[in-house]
Structure formats: structure tokens, C-alpha cells
Amino acid sequence: MPISTGTVTEGVEPGLPPPPLQVFSTRFARRRFFDVAARHAVTAGGVIIIGAILAILFVIVAEVYPLLRPAAVKPLPPVAANFGAHVLAIDTDEYRALAVVVAENGVHVVSLVGGAPVRKLELPALGQAKVTAVSAPGYRPLALGLSDGRVLPLGVSFSGARQASGRQVEANVRALDPLVMDPVGQPIRRLAYVAHEGGSVAAATVSPKQVLVVRVAEETSLLGATTREETRRVLDVPSTGEVSTLAIDSRGDHLYIGTTTGELAHAVLRAKELRLAPAKGGAKTTITVLGFLIGDRTLVVGDQSGGVATWQLLPGAEGEPELVPIHAFPTHHAAVVTFSASRRHKGFWTGDGAGELRLDYATTGETLLRIPSTTESATAIAYSPKSDGLVAVGAGGRLLQWDIDCPHPEVSLRALFGKLWYEGYDRPAYVWQSTGGSDDFEAKLSLTPLLFGTLKGTFYALLVAVPIALASALYASQFMHPRLKAMIKPTVEIMAALPSVVLGFLAGLWLAPTIERIVPGIIVSPVVTSALVLMAAGGWRALPEGWRSRLTPGTEVFLLIPVVIGGLWLSFACGHWIDRALLGGDYRVWLREILGVTYDQRNSIVVGLAMGFAVVPVIFTIAEDSLSNVPPHLTAGSLALGATRWQTAVRVVLPSASPGIFSAIMIGFGRAVGETMIVLMATGNTPVTSWSIFNGFRALSANIAVELPEAPQGGTLFRVLFVAALLLFVMTFAVNTAAELVRLRLRERYRAL
Secondary structure (H helix, E strand, O other): OOOOOOOOOOOOOOOOOOOOOOOOOHHHHHHHHHHHHHHHHHHHHHHHHHHHHHHHHHHHHHHHHHHHOOOEEEEEEEEOOOOOOOEEEEEEOOOOOEEEEEEOOEEEEEEOOOOOOOEEOOOHHHOOOOEEEEOOOOOOOEEEEEOOOEEEEEEEEEEEEEEOOEEEEEEEEEEOOOEEOOOOOOOOOEEEEEEEOOEEEEEEEEEOOEEEEEEEEEEEOOOOOEEEEEEEEEEEOOOOOOEEEEEEOOOOOEEEEEEOOOEEEEEEOOOOOOEEOOOEEOOOOOEEEEEEOOOOOEEEEEEOOOOEEEEEEEEOOOOOEEEEEEEEEOOOOOOEEEEEEOOOOOEEEEEEOOOOEEEEEOOOOEEEEEEOOOOOOEEEEEEOOOOOEEEEEEOOOOEEEEEEEOOOOOOOHHHHHOOEOOOOOOOOEOOEEOOOOOOOOOOEEOOHHHHHHHHHHHHHHHHHHHHHHHHHHHHHHHOOOHHHHHHHHHHHHHHOOOOHHHHHHHHHHHHHHHHHHOHHHHHHHHHHHHHHHHHHHHHHHHOOHHHHHOOOOOOOHHHHHHHHHHHHHHHHHHHHHHHHHOOOOOHHHHHHHHHOOOOOOOOHHHHHHHHHHHHHHHHHHHHHHHHHOOOHHHHHHHHHOOOOHHHHHHHHHHHHOHHHHHHHHHHHHHHHHOOOHHHHHHOOOOOOOOOOOOOOOOOHHHHHHHHHHHOOOOOHHHHHHHHHHHHHHHHHHHHHHHHHHHHHHHHHHHOOO
16 A cells, blocks of 8 residues: 655645745735835936926026027008108117108108108208208118208107007107308218217318318306307219218218228228328229118228128228228129118128118127018118118108017027127127127027036046046055045045035135145146155165065055155145245246246136046046946956066056946036036136136136026026036036947947956
8 A cells, every 4th residue: 555645635635736836925915015115206207307308408508599590571552652852761669650751852751651651840940941861860860961061960769658559659850950061152062970979060062182180179057058060071082083971970070081092091080181092992993882881890891893891990900090991791793882780780681773671780780681682672770779670761752661570680600609800890700798888789599618618627627636536546456455445436536525615615715826826836846745655665765574464464655655745745835945946936927928828826727726626526426436446357467477466457447447437537527617616716718718727717617697686587698508408418418428329339349357
């Protein structure tokens, strides 16, 4: 009879296998639940982070996109009008409700929206004279040259009020005291007029080669009495051609004369003796238009062949002012006959005899808009005060209108990243200067100095941080005693928690003045300290083995601390001696006079040390982890084959950990690129493009922090700052992507080890 050794379970027939054991543990279920929940939470966190980054990118792109939209023009229905004579000039209010039109038979006012009939203004001072010339309207005072040799200045203003029926605008035109330019009474051919604080200046021609200049000086005493002094001069133009057009700057200092032979002359009006600079030019064709842009520093010249160019008055080789051509714009298909400048920026409209109108921007030298010559030829144009519309008088007397959509004319790729010739500069340059003290300020929005400053600060920070961090990581992972490493590594990691605003505060208020006193010592310290360290190492090797064995391996660093301190002290002493003996006692004067370098107290040395201190913990931690995680069998095999610990560290461990080390350097690079407070507080925030360690700079991040709170929302500066943010975003993304690709390549290369 067989003997059964199994255990019979109750309820199970003998000879059948027992059912599978079902184990249900509450602890296991809870652990599994938390694992699944943690996995989903980590996944959701990653998705949220990616979504947040994409949302930030979307916001930045949305703010930048309006800068990329091209300017647009929209025609409006024309207004029929009949002025009964040839139109010479036109001006309009900021709402483009009314237009003041100057024709040969007088001054007219016409509505641009209601189609009201033309209303001719009664100007008693005009008398029976006809208008034969007119000065530039717009932001310049309007003056009429008359057929009897007089100049009649006009005060033109617009007043508006909102009523139930809509906005009501009225034109206020009043005649001022006339000037008698020609006592004989010959008709005024060409006219330029300007009224400034303390008087006015008028220049006119009644003959082909002479310019009459009349300056009126008014002075009001404390008792209210006004004295008026009138000065007359006659200027003979040394040109083979006749005077074709005139222009005077708003200060009444300089007179510009265009001739029929394409020569451009310049006269200094405030000189005791009226001086006329030699006539210059190049087109050899009649100059038909002269006009100033807002600020009266840039002169626009149009000629008979359709050429349009901008000129500026700059100091010449001998100190005398000299007219210099700046930009030449695309040529019109016919002679330039009309001109109107913006009252908000450096843009201007020109029109030719064939009816084509163009909007050019003087700072960038680019053409922004073109209205083709399918329209009738315009005899006068007016750029609206808000620079959002254009009004022109057609050859048939009709008033033509356009809506202009060009909110950011200052911005282009060339303006953001190229060299531009700005007003008052003697050559093209990279300049960032977003604001000025007057309304006629020319915005300078080049991001190149800021990008350069970002890379400069990063370079000097990494120049300090990378050697220190990598050498420390190599020593800590391969040579330092484990107990000492257990204290040093957390301490270095805690350094990364120091707020950058604290480091910037210390760098700006304490480190910068301290460094200023010991710059020569800092420059020689790497050589002196390294020499002392090598001497100390040689002396240590020369000691008997018994003496060296008394020191616990991995704690030799304590012997180097006094050596390094002594090296720094000796460096500063040598620097002080060098300053007195070789640099005349003040290295800053020597730098300025001998090398032409200016020393700024908050400079790249300060930033390199302060920001390098902030970057060291990041690079050290990641690099040390990479070096410590090299498989032990590699180091053991190297040591077993007879290599020293130093040879093993340099030739085996360092190459194997190179992917992680490279990632550490790239993360440190990203940390330095995005640093704001240290750069903001430790530099002079001067946007200059110089690699000198003695000069400051301005970084993209610091510039955003400084200027964004003051930038009008939706304005050009506001959006350009978002372009800077987009640049930082792209730079960080590109660096991280490149770092990951290089890391993977290095990992594949050393995987065989």
C-alpha cells in the first residue's frame, strides 16, 4: 500500500494538486499604489514643466511678432476740393479731421471727413500779394513768401473737443508780424524760416545767386518791455548754378543751400562774419527738396533725377563742420517734388513728379512703404502728427488720404544686429541707448552690445570657475580622504544656495573697491601662487618617506592652504612694488596714457570673480559625481598595471567621466548666461563692445531687468526687450542641445571602457 507524503487540504480530493497559493498583502498593495501614483506624478510634473516652458515661449513670440509685420498702407476715399490755384503746402491735425492748405491765392481750410466746402481764410496782412513760396509745414513754423518781397509767418494750431455728435476740430490760423526781405519788393522765389526762443530767422532768394538773411532778436525785460533788433545780410552763393532750395535748422544756426547744379552749400549764420562752406555734391543735377527730420540733425536731400539721400553736419578734419552723406535711398522714377517728415521718429515721406510716394527711415536707411504711381501726382503731402496717416493734394485739387500702419519703424534685423550710422556719430557703430532727454531722440536699439556683454561676462566667469571647479572635483573624487570629502562636498553644495543678489551686493560695494587697490597684484597672482605651490610640492617630495607617512593620505590639502595664502600675500606685495616702480604709482593713469584703456571700478574682473564664485558649486557638484561614478574596475585595473594615482586619474578616470564633465561646464555656462543680479550690481551696465578686463558691460538679462519696468507696454522698446528674452531662450536651448549631443558622442566613445 503506497504511503502519501503530501498534506491533504480540507475540501480537496486526494490525488489532485492543491490550488495556487493566493497572497494578498495590504502593505504590498499600498506600496504598489504609491509607486503608480509617484510615476504618474513625475510624468505629470514633467509635462507641466514642458507646457510652462512652451507657454513662456509662446508669450515671448507673441510679443515679438508685431515687430516682424511689415508696414501697411490703406487708401481712404478722396475728398473733392477746388482751391482755385496751385497748391504749395498742406498741414493736418492729429485726428486728420481738417487740413490747412496753402495755395498761391491764400490759405484755405477744408474738412477731411465731412466733405465740407473749402473755406478761404481772410488774412489782412496778406493784402493783394500772392504766395510765391512757402517754408516747410508740420512741426516747423509755417511762413509764406509773398510776391511783394515780404515774408508772412503764420501761427497754425488745431483745437478739438468731444461733443455728442463726435469730435469737433477747429483750425486756428493767425498772421504774425511780417518781415520785409527785399525793400525793392521783388517776389520771393525760395524761402526758409524758423522761429526759436528769442527771435526768428528767415532766408529767401529774389535773385538766382543771392540769399537774403534776416535775423530778428527779441528780448523781454523784467518790466515787460520788449526790444526788437533786426539784422540783415546778403550771401553770395559761390556756385555755377542757381539757388534751387533752402533750409534752416530749428536753432537758426545753419543755413543749407541747394543749387541747380547739384551742389549743397552750408552757411554758419551765428558767426560774426557770414561764412559759406564750399559747395559740395555728387549728383550734378538740380536739388529740388531740402528738409529736416525731427531734431534737425539729419538733412534730407532730393534731386531732379529722383535721388533721395540723408546728410549730417559732422566735425571735419580741421575742426570745422562738414556735411557728410549718410544714406542713399532707392531712386524715384521722376524728380522728387514733395517731402514731409514724421513728428515722432526719423521717418519721412517723399513724392516724385510721377505720383509715387515712399516712406523711408533715416536711421536704418531702409524704405518701409511705397504707394505706386497709379494715383495722380501730388503737389504737396503731410505726414500726420501721429504718423498714422498721409494726406496729399493731387494735381486736380483732390485731397488723397491713406491710413498708415507702421508702429515700429525703428526695428529691423539691421537695426537690432548691424552697425548703423546714428546722428552725431562719426562712423557706424553698435549702440544701445533706448531713451533720451528730448522728444527728438533717435532710438538706438542694437542688441549686439548686449549679446557681446552676455558672452563676455560668461567667458570671464567660466575662466575663473572651470579650472577651480574641475581641479577641485578631480582632487575630491580621487585623492581626498573620504571623511574630509564628506565635509567639503556638502559645504560647496551649500554655496550654490547663496542668493545672487547677496553676491552682487558684496561684489558691487565691497569687492569692486577692494580690487581697484590691488589690480597689479591680482594680475601677477596666478604666476606667483602657482610657482609657490610647485615649490611646496617639490619640497614635500624631497622630505623623507618617514616624515611624509605621518600625514594621513588625502589630507595633504591642509599643507597647501598656508602656501596659497602666502602666495596671495606675496602677489599683492609684488603688485604694489610694480605699481610704484614701473607704473608711476597709479596703474590707472598708466593704462589710460600708455595703452589708451580706461579703468572702470565695476569691471570684468569683479564680475569674473563674483559670478565665477556662483558658478563653481554647480560645475563642481556635477563633475565630482561624474568622476566618482567611474566604474571601480577601471581604476583598479590601471593601478594594477603599475600606473600611479595621478596617471590613473588623468588618463583613465578623466576621459571616462568626460561626458558628465562637459555637461557640468555647459550647465555652468547656462547659469552664467542667465545671471542677472550679479551682472546688474557688479558692472557699470555700460553697453560697450570691448574685451578689456578693465571695462564693464551690459548683459541681456540685466538689460531686461533694468528697462522692462519703464518700457511702455506694447511700445517698440517693450517688444525689443522681448526679443532679448527670446535670444536668451534660444541661446540656452542651443547650448543645452549641443551639450547633450556632445555628451552622447563622448558616452558612445568611452562606452568600451
